[in-house]
Amino acid sequence: HHRILGQMLPGIAYFFAIGLAFMLAEMALLEQLTPFLGKPIYALAVVLSGLLLASGLGAGWGQTQEFRSVIKTFGGLLGLLLLYFLGLGNVLSAWAGLETIPRLLVALAAVALPGFLMGVPFPVGLTRLVEGIPDSEQRRIRVALAWCCNGCASVMGATGAIWLAQLSGQSTLFLAATLCYVFALLMLKKL
Numbered sequence: 001h002h003r004i005l006g007q008m009l010p011g012i013a014y015f016f017a018i019g020l021a022f023m024l025a026e027m028a029l030l031e032q033l034t035p036f037l038g039k040p041i042y043a044l045a046v047v048l049s050g051l052l053l054a055s056g057l058g059a060g061w062g063q064t065q066e067f068r069s070v071i072k073t074f075g076g077l078l079g080l081l082l083l084y085f086l087g088l089g090n091v092l093s094a095w096a097g098l099e100t101i102p103r104l105l106v107a108l109a110a111v112a113l114p115g116f117l118m119g120v121p122f123p124v125g126l127t128r129l130v131e132g133i134p135d136s137e138q139r140r141i142r143v144a145l146a147w148c149c150n151g152c153a154s155v156m157g158a159t160g161a162i163w164l165a166q167l168s169g170q171s172t173l174f175l176a177a178t179l180c181y182v183f184a185l186l187m188l189k190k191l
Helices: 002-037 040-062 067-094 100-118 121-130 137-168 172-188
Strands: none
Touching: 002 040, 002 067, 002 100, 002 121, 002 137, 002 172, 040 100, 040 121, 067 100, 067 121, 067 172, 121 137, 121 172, 137 172
16 A cells, blocks of 8 residues: 555645646636626636636647647646736736626636646646556546545635735735646656
């Protein structure tokens, strides 16, 4: 059991980190888009549906890519989240005077861009995690553990994000998400 756990540690860390990062980015988008759209219900609808759709597409695309392209995707995601950390608030402020429909479209684009890229890490990590392991109990344990870590991290991330936003401002969440994805990338290379 110790040996299996030792082999699984990078995997556990990876799926935990991407779960945390996803939730931090989601909460950051929600925080930034709520004042921009004026109604929390709009922001919730745009962020949740936009992220689900975009990350679903990203996941589908990610499964067809070679590992090198996936690493580039990670790079693009890190760059985009850093840009959001530095300036999404300013962009949204500049466009706050638009009519409702154009504002919704801007918000959807702001969510869909990182959303697509954020969909890639999970299936890619899962593929790496079970690569070369025949269909067996060990394979099933690995997949279950990946889902479990990801789910736990999501719950913790939601709570942690609220705390972090109150402590150091909303845009810090984008920075925290970036750091989680950097850590995940380091773990992915160990899988």
